[in-house]
Amino acid sequence: MSDQIKISIQHLYKIFGDDPAAALERVKAGVGKAELLEQYGHVLGLQDINVDMVDGRITVIMGLSGSGKSTLIRHLNRLIEPTDGKVLVDGDDVISYDAEALRKMRRQRMSMVFQKFALLPHRTVAENAAMPLIVRGENKDSALEEASKWLDRVGLQGNDNQHPHQLSGGMQQRVGIARALTSNSDIMLMDEAFSALDPLIRTDMQDLLLELQKELHKTIVFITHDLDEALKLADHLVILKDGYIVQQGEPQEILLHPNDPYIVDFISDINRARVLRVRSVMEHTTEALDRTIAGDVDGDTNLEAVIAESEGDTNLTYRVVSDGEQIGVLDMKTLVRALVPTSAAEDGVRGNY
Amino acid sequence: MATYDFIFDGLGLRGWCGESGGGAMSMQDLIAKGSGETPSVWETPFPSLDNLHDACPAIAQTRQLTTGLENGFLGVKDSLKFVLDPITQPLSWFLSGALNLFQTVPWFIMIPALLLVVFLASRSSRLVVTVATMILFLAFIDHYDYAMQTLAIIFVCSAICVLLGVPIGIAMSRSDRLQKSVIPILDMLQTLPPFVYLIPLIFLFSVTEPKLYGIAIILYAIVPVIRLTDLGIRLVDKDVIEAADAFGMTDRQKLYGVQIPLALPNIMAGVNQTIMMSLAMVVIASLVSAPGLGVLVLRGIRNLELGVGLVSGLGIVLLAIILDRVTKAALARVNTAQQ
Numbered sequence: 001m002s003d004q005i006k007i008s009i010q011h012l013y014k015i016f017g018d019d020p021a022a023a024l025e026r027v028k029a030g031v032g033k034a035e036l037l038e039q040y041g042h043v044l045g046l047q048d049i050n051v052d053m054v055d056g057r058i059t060v061i062m063g064l065s066g067s068g069k070s071t072l073i074r075h076l077n078r079l080i081e082p083t084d085g086k087v088l089v090d091g092d093d094v095i096s097y098d099a100e101a102l103r104k105m106r107r108q109r110m111s112m113v114f115q116k117f118a119l120l121p122h123r124t125v126a127e128n129a130a131m132p133l134i135v136r137g138e139n140k141d142s143a144l145e146e147a148s149k150w151l152d153r154v155g156l157q158g159n160d161n162q163h164p165h166q167l168s169g170g171m172q173q174r175v176g177i178a179r180a181l182t183s184n185s186d187i188m189l190m191d192e193a194f195s196a197l198d199p200l201i202r203t204d205m206q207d208l209l210l211e212l213q214k215e216l217h218k219t220i221v222f223i224t225h226d227l228d229e230a231l232k233l234a235d236h237l238v239i240l241k242d243g244y245i246v247q248q249g250e251p252q253e254i255l256l257h258p259n260d261p262y263i264v265d266f267i268s269d270i271n272r273a274r275v276l277r278v279r280s281v282m283e284h285t286t287e288a289l290d291r292t293i294a295g296d297v298d299g300d301t302n303l304e305a306v307i308a309e310s311e312g313d314t315n316l317t318y319r320v321v322s323d324g325e326q327i328g329v330l331d332m333k334t335l336v337r338a339l340v341p342t343s344a345a346e347d348g349v350r351g352n353y
Numbered sequence: 354m355a356t357y358d359f360i361f362d363g364l365g366l367r368g369w370c371g372e373s374g375g376g377a378m379s380m381q382d383l384i385a386k387g388s389g390e391t392p393s394v395w396e397t398p399f400p401s402l403d404n405l406h407d408a409c410p411a412i413a414q415t416r417q418l419t420t421g422l423e424n425g426f427l428g429v430k431d432s433l434k435f436v437l438d439p440i441t442q443p444l445s446w447f448l449s450g451a452l453n454l455f456q457t458v459p460w461f462i463m464i465p466a467l468l469l470v471v472f473l474a475s476r477s478s479r480l481v482v483t484v485a486t487m488i489l490f491l492a493f494i495d496h497y498d499y500a501m502q503t504l505a506i507i508f509v510c511s512a513i514c515v516l517l518g519v520p521i522g523i524a525m526s527r528s529d530r531l532q533k534s535v536i537p538i539l540d541m542l543q544t545l546p547p548f549v550y551l552i553p554l555i556f557l558f559s560v561t562e563p564k565l566y567g568i569a570i571i572l573y574a575i576v577p578v579i580r581l582t583d584l585g586i587r588l589v590d591k592d593v594i595e596a597a598d599a600f601g602m603t604d605r606q607k608l609y610g611v612q613i614p615l616a617l618p619n620i621m622a623g624v625n626q627t628i629m630m631s632l633a634m635v636v637i638a639s640l641v642s643a644p645g646l647g648v649l650v651l652r653g654i655r656n657l658e659l660g661v662g663l664v665s666g667l668g669i670v671l672l673a674i675i676l677d678r679v680t681k682a683a684l685a686r687v688n689t690a691q692q
Contacts, residue, residue, distance in 0.1 A: 077599055106601035118596035122614045132600045183600065 006055040006187065006219040007076065012085030013049075014071055014243075017042030020083045033242055045071045047244040049085070054236065055186075056217035060251075062230040063240035069223045072240065073191050076221060077110045078102055089187070107136050111180035115192035117172045119164040125151065125175050126160035132183030143182075150178040154208060170201035174208075181212070190222045194229065206232055227266060231255070231275045239263055252280035256338070268341045273304040281338040282320045282328035289329055293319045299327055303335055355407035357400055370409035426553065434557055441564045444571075447509045448563035452644065455505035460497060464488055471675075475682030484679065487671045496646065496668045503635055503645030503672060510567060510631045514575040515624055522582025522620075523608070532583060543576045547637050555641060566638035573634040577626035585619025586612050618688050625680040632673055646672070 015023045015036075023042035033044040046068045053059040063069045074080040075087055078094060087094045089109065097105060111132060119128045127134075129147035134140060148160055154174040164172050173193060180188050190209075194202045206229060213220065224230050230237055231251045238248040246260045255276060258264045279299035294316035297306055310316045310332055320328040361370050398404045402415045455463065464485070471484050491500045525532040551569055558565040589612050597607045613620070639647030646665045653662020 079595060079598055103601045103603065106599060110599075112596070112599040114592055114596055114599075116592045118590070118592040120593060120611060120614075135600050135602050135606060179600075189599075 004055045005052045007053040008088040009049050009051045010086040011048055012046055013083045014045035015042050015083045016045055024083050044243050051238055055219050057235035058220040058222055058233050059236045060222045060230040060234035061238045062224055064225055067240040068243040069240050070191055073189050073223050076189055077106050109185050110187045111183040111185045112189040113176045113180050113193040115195050117176045119175055121164055124161050128175055129178040129182050131179055147182050150181045154178045170197050187219045192223050227270055272339050274302055276303050278320050278330055281334055282330040284328045286326055291317050296321050357405055357408040361409045370411045444567045445562050445564040448567050451505040451509045455501040471679050474679050477682055480678055480682055484675050487675055491668055499646045506635050507631045510570040511628045513571055514578055514627045518575045518578035519582050522579045525583040526586035539576045542572055547573055547634055551641055560642050566641050566643035569638050570631050570634040574627045574630040578623035581619045581623030585616030589615045621684040621687050628676050628680055
């Protein structure tokens with residue numbers, strides 16, 4: 001897994017209205033979203049978006065409804081045309097593609113999973129999963145065989161000849177994922193892919209996705225409004241609000257150092273013990289300690305597991321290891337302090353609302 | 354002395370108008386003249402063309418408008434006919450061919466063949482039995498030939514309606530501008546009394562040509578299939594269309610692989626309506642020599658043969674039930690295959 005940038009979004013703007021070009025000038029001159037709507041009747045969808053997405057990682061774009069996250073993901077395969085800016089995929093500007101090149105990219109390099117599944121109701125499950133290959137004009141039998149393989153992989157054996165309406169929501173979305181995998185593209189766009197599912201099934205699907213990702217190393221762009229989901233899946237988290245990026249970075253980093261009251265507010269309700277990992281709160285040192293070490297914990301363990309292991313004893317100190325090497329030391333008192341949300345720690349930002 | 358003389362006198366247009374009172378005199382004028390009374394204010398006529406003409410002969414009468422229209426139509430008739438005749442000629446061939454086929458194939462082959470079609474469309478043996486009973490009843494009361502003529506015309510006209518209507522509907526669903534311009538035409542075709550567009554057709558084509566009634570039926574019956582194709586394609590789930598785009602389908606793949614299959618229930622409902630409307634029109638078209646059960650209905654009206662009219666009316670109802678049930682059963686099959 002290299003750290004090569006797969007998708008780079010640069011200065012992307014999207015304005016909805018009759019004359020986006022004029023509105024763009026105003027936005028660049030500093031007119032805000034509310035004013036643009038009230039005075040000029042244009043909706044500012046996206047404002048100066050800059051994101052670099054690393055090859056083989058999951059980038060999660062999170063925001064509430066109306067934050068522009070679905071608009072943003074549709075710019076990657078140009079289901080929506082931007083008003084201004086660039087979208088570079090492997091260094092190529094997607095925005096400059098003509099219809100033919102764009103179609104080729106959508107067929108070969110990107111696949112998409114939809115919130116409402118968007119399966120073809122008149123086709124069987126296998127035909128749906130084979131759709132990307134059939135669209136490319138490949139032999140139908142081999143396409144169905146390939147589709148069947150991926151359906152097995154996502155846990156749908158023996159449903160090949162059923163129609164989508166005969167499956168439950170979770171199963172339908174498995175077909176949606178199988179369809180995206182069958183296309184064998186490097187990039188998978190997932191637009192609120194699990195939002196329409198029951199909580200338990202959603203967790204299953206998240207686990208499935210992480211398990212697949214361990215093997216396949218796709219570049220995944222995942223849209224969600226659910227913070228827990230975002231923290232669970234994200235290698236890189238982008239938080240969107242009213243069409244602009246409030247903060248982006250490693251999820252742990254955002255949790256520990258939120259730079260905006262909006263994010264502080266957002267993360268105040270989550271279970272920090274489950275989300276935070278030992279390596280984010282430990283003291284970085286490779287020196288041996290004079291104190292007694294209660295045991296070794298892995299850097300990627302979450303705090304909850306450590307608390308369970310220590311049985312709540314705050315006097316303990318653990319050695320943090322990664323691949324057998326010591327990378328730091330974790331004092332249980334530091335751990336407990338990290339559990340306090342930032343708002344409470346920093347004179348209660350939330351109380352100001 | 355006409356009511357509106359004062360306008361032209363007042364404006365000093367008398368000279369332009371010429372001598373008033375010339376030309377034919379209407380019965381009303383005669384009566385007014387005879388009674389010698391001046392009309393009261395309550396009887397002031399509306400300043401229509403005819404009434405203004407009374408005051409000023411230079412103004413045209415309404416009669417001249419209709420004759421003008423007629424002359425205009427007769428003027429373009431020949432060139433119109435020159436263009437339309439060859440284009441519509443195949444319709445005549447199809448119609449006479451179908452009529453020939455339906456009448457020359459003996460009943461003991463025709464009836465089973467029709468029942469087979471019913472079975473293939475509906476996959477319901479119950480419906481086949483119902484249809485068989487109805488056809489055998491019609492044959493038993495000696496209405497078989499008439500019913501077959503009507504069916505032949507409906508088959509040809511409905512098929513042409515679908516062949517023309519579905520592509521028009523698809524084109525409409527893709528362009529809002531086309532939709533906006535076609536919908537008023539469809540509204541007109543649907544509201545214009547069928548008798549009205551029989552009139553110019555009679556002038557254009559000879560009454561002995563089958564295409565005369567063929568065109569009338571097609572114009573009348575094509576509307577629902579166009580409307581419902583347009584509607585059906587516009588109603589296709591936007592998410593599915595987006596998915597089709599996201600996986601790089603071409604417009605053609607999208608049309609044949611997604612839009613038409615998903616719009617099929619609506620298109621089939623349109624076909625059902627089209628068939629029912631062709632049946633309604635084929636009866637009226639008997640006025641312009643369309644053969645079939647309509648001829649008997651017409652005979653019933655013209656000769657006051659109550660029984661003939663009622664029995665052939667019943668025959669039409671039976672045909673309507675058959676056509677409706679069979680197309681609805683086919684529609685239901687499409688529906689269950691999709692949901």
